[in-house]
Amino acid sequence: MNINATLLAQTIMFALFVWFCMKFVWTPIVGALDARKKQIADGLAEAERAKHDLELAAKRSAEILREAKEKAGDIVANSEKRASEIVEEAKTQAKVEGGRIVAGAKAEIDQEVFRAKEHLRTQVSAIALEGASKILGREIDAKAHSDLLDKLVTEI
Amino acid sequence: MSSEAQTSAEYIHHHLQNLTFGHLSNGTWGVAHSAEEAKEMGFWALNLDTFIMSFLLGAIFLIIFRRVAVNIVSGTPSGLQNFCEWAIEFVDSSVRGSFTSKNNMVAPMALTIFFWVLAMNLMDLIPIDYVPHLMGALGVPFFKVVPSTDPNATFGMAIGVFLLVLYYSVKMKGFGGFVGELTLQPFGKWGLPVNLLLEGVNLIAKPISLALRLFGNMYAGEMIFILIALMGGAWAGFSAGNATLYGSQIILSLGWAIFHILIVTLQAFIFMTLTIVYMDMAHQEHH
Numbered sequence: 001m002n003i004n005a006t007l008l009a010q011t012i013m014f015a016l017f018v019w020f021c022m023k024f025v026w027t028p029i030v031g032a033l034d035a036r037k038k039q040i041a042d043g044l045a046e047a048e049r050a051k052h053d054l055e056l057a058a059k060r061s062a063e064i065l066r067e068a069k070e071k072a073g074d075i076v077a078n079s080e081k082r083a084s085e086i087v088e089e090a091k092t093q094a095k096v097e098g099g100r101i102v103a104g105a106k107a108e109i110d111q112e113v114f115r116a117k118e119h120l121r122t123q124v125s126a127i128a129l130e131g132a133s134k135i136l137g138r139e140i141d142a143k144a145h146s147d148l149l150d151k152l153v154t155e156i
Numbered sequence: 157m158s159s160e161a162q163t164s165a166e167y168i169h170h171h172l173q174n175l176t177f178g179h180l181s182n183g184t185w186g187v188a189h190s191a192e193e194a195k196e197m198g199f200w201a202l203n204l205d206t207f208i209m210s211f212l213l214g215a216i217f218l219i220i221f222r223r224v225a226v227n228i229v230s231g232t233p234s235g236l237q238n239f240c241e242w243a244i245e246f247v248d249s250s251v252r253g254s255f256t257s258k259n260n261m262v263a264p265m266a267l268t269i270f271f272w273v274l275a276m277n278l279m280d281l282i283p284i285d286y287v288p289h290l291m292g293a294l295g296v297p298f299f300k301v302v303p304s305t306d307p308n309a310t311f312g313m314a315i316g317v318f319l320l321v322l323y324y325s326v327k328m329k330g331f332g333g334f335v336g337e338l339t340l341q342p343f344g345k346w347g348l349p350v351n352l353l354l355e356g357v358n359l360i361a362k363p364i365s366l367a368l369r370l371f372g373n374m375y376a377g378e379m380i381f382i383l384i385a386l387m388g389g390a391w392a393g394f395s396a397g398n399a400t401l402y403g404s405q406i407i408l409s410l411g412w413a414i415f416h417i418l419i420v421t422l423q424a425f426i427f428m429t430l431t432i433v434y435m436d437m438a439h440q441e442h443h
Contacts, residue, residue: 001198002174002176002194002195002201002415003199003307003308003311004176004178004197004198004199004203004308005199005200005201005202006174006201006202006203006206006207006306006308006312007311007312007315008312009207010204010206010207010210010308010309010311010312011312011313011315011316011319012270013207013210013211013214013310013312014268014313014316015220015316016266017214017268017272018261018264018265018316020218021168021218021221021264021267021268022217022260022261022265022266023263024222024225025218025221025222025225025264025267026227026244026264026267027261028225028228028239029221029224029225029228029244030244030248031239031240032228032229032230033230033244035230036230036231039230039231054249056422063184063393122219135361150191156330
């Protein structure tokens with residue numbers, strides 16, 4: 001338990017240990033701790049920013065959704081209008097077409113009637129001529145009486 | 157007890173004797189084989205056990221921390237790195253709490269002190285006869301395994317701290333400021349001798365209290381272990397009394413060891429904290 005040169009040795013050893021600890025232990029470890037601290041702070045800031053972005057995105061998506069709904073509604077309304085228009089158009093067209101067909105048929109019928117009348121008239125005139133010749137008992141000279149016949153035909 | 161021929165006093169002396177290397181009275185260099193020989197060596201002798209043990213323990217501490225520092229990742233820490241980071245943050249918060257100036261050396265010094273002193277103190281928990289017996293078998297006459305029971309070790313550290321206190325006092329306040337602090341307060345310039353006496357005692361008390369507190373606690377703890385060990389050492393044939401003593405030794409040394417864990421840690425912490433406080437005082441301007 002004597003005080004001796006160990007005292008000096010221990011002091012020097014202490015100084016060396018402190019120096020080593022400061023230089024090769026404390027600095028790198030504290031550096032890493034600081035780096036982690038920064039990393040965590042950055043991460044938190046990043047998360048905050050991401051949260052903010054997410055909020056914005058949600059707002060924007062709601063906006064877009066609303067717009068899309070509006071647009072879809074417009075489109076549906078337009079298409080409905082257009083459909084009823086088309087139906088309406090088709091109806092009028094059909095009516096016109098029907099009218100046209102009816103008119104055509106009517107004209108054809110008139111023509112047919114007229115033709116039949118004409119036919120009938122020539123036949124009647126022939127019959128009348130035949131009858132008249134029979135009544136008169138002789139041949140009527142068709143040539144001599146053609147103007148008389150024509151008059152008759154027109155009268156009939 | 158190391159041998160049957162020893163008396164209790166011899167046993168205690170043996171346990172308290174350092175392995176001293178120095179200039180022997182016969183003119184050669186060598187290891188002292190008795191307390192008288194060690195005493196005759198005078199100042200220029202080295203306590204090999206203190207020196208080797210404290211160097212080994214300090215080196216182990218630094219190697220462990222250095223390995224962590226080399227492989228450190230700033231990502232998720234694991235195992236040993238976790239422990240070292242906890243230790244560093246613990247010391248760093250202690251330093252931040254007591255040390256108000258800026259000095260990059262104080263925190264690493266506090267860390268070194270805490271773990272070095274803790275490791276040295278923990279050697280006290282090794283059963284006290286193991287190492288001396290082992291060393292005796294190897295032909296080494298003495299071996300004190302707890303460096304902090306050697307005042308050379310504690311004073312060595314305290315002097316290191318004291319030199320730093322002086323250095324930073326002068327650096328921060330200037331030589332004049334430091335001398336002024338020693339001489340011009342608390343009683344003004346007409347009370348100069350009294351001031352010098354008071355402040356001088358105040359200054360010198362720092363390293364002495366630092367060293368003696370640690371030494372005293374560890375030495376006393378060691379002493380109690382030795383005394384407890386003497387109980388079983390009194391064994392002289394089987395009898396009720398001897399068996400009781402033997403059992404008491406086991407129970408008492410267990411109890412004292414458990415209690416000593418507290419002292420060991422506390423003394424390391426106190427040494428560290430006081431060092432921080434003294435360094436802080438060295439940096440402070442007194443008004």
